[in-house]
Amino acid sequence: MVNTPQEQKRKAALAALEVIESGMKLGLGTGSTAAFMVRGLGQLYREHKLNDLICVPTSVATRNLAQEQGLPLTTINDVDRLDLTIDGTDEFDPQLNLIKGGGGALLREKIVASLSDRFVIIADASKEVDQLGRFPLPVEVVPFAWKTVARHIENSGIQALLRASMNPGDPYKTDQGNYILDLQTGGMPDLPKMKWMLEGLPGVVEHGLFLDMADEVFLGKEDRVERITKTN
Ligand SMILES: O=C(CO)[C@H](O)[C@H](O)COP(=O)(O)O
Structure with a gap:
């Protein structure tokens, strides 16, 4: 079975949950791919498979979704730093530079990502490009x-x-x-x-240019999820 773009997003989002550990302070991205991640995280949290999380959403939409999922939330002003942020992207290039903001949340997304020790991207195959800029x-x-x-x-x-x-x-x-x-x-x-x-x-x-910020991409493809790590 070939994964549709929606399935690629969902599988990449769920695969990225494996990097989350109990006790983490997390940034939650915005967009349809990030929404799969937030729902998956909510389920793990409610099942007590992940505990003692603190989450900072990057938009009102993500805050509402995370609240519905019962995730513990705070604001960026109440944390010094975050362990990890997981977010979607509109494009990424071979150096893992990004264009973000198709969903309009680039400002909060950049602030949250900049305070994160690790910035993980989740994406479907259409987001991989040789050069940024086909997407506005x-x-x-x-x-x-x-x-x-x-x-x-x-x-x-x-x-x-x-x-x-x-x-x-x-x-x-x-x-x-x-x-x-x-x-x-x-x-x-x-x-x-x-x-x-x-x-x-x-x-x-x-x-929406996020240069030299992403550490890793979970890329949903037609037949699998590929994990691409930044090479320095
Ligand atoms: O940058 C964003 C929002 O500002 C999104 O992460 C980006 O637009 C990707 O969205 P989607 O996961 O729906 O394809």
Whole structure:
């Protein structure tokens, strides 16, 4: 039986649960793959196969799901560091650099990942690329200056589309009340240059390039889950 993309996500998410140990402080990612992980973790916790966990969710959606699962939650302000964060991704390259933020949670995801000793990614096979950038790069911007930021980016030749919400005419708003620009880069041969450009723009709150952060990927494939560890 060939795994569908949904099955690839589910199997990768459940395989990654093996790196969780009792007593850990955990970051919980956002998205459909992370949701499989949170449900699986909830089950292990309720069955007392994992105990004494403390979890920091990376979005309101994940907090709600984790609450439903009965997982013990805290906020990022109440921990100094985390043992492990498990999260999904929109793309990853051979160096395990990532594009994240397709689900709009990049800001909290990056903060939580940056406080984690280990950052594990769960993904279906479509997320593996040779070069980042086929997926639009999400950039979180303050509503006050979204057009200014978009104009700056477009002046460098990259189209920056304001993400729309479900309500026709309304922009999508992040959990922090910001907007998202989706950058149509078409491929980013120079990732540090893109990162540097975005971080130099006033009005940019965060961007979805996660460079040199992930330690490992659990990759769901058609016939198995592959574990890819970062080589330094
Ligand atoms: O970065 C994210 C949310 O901000 C998600 O991890 C990313 O969009 C992948 O989502 P999915 O697991 O649904 O494919």
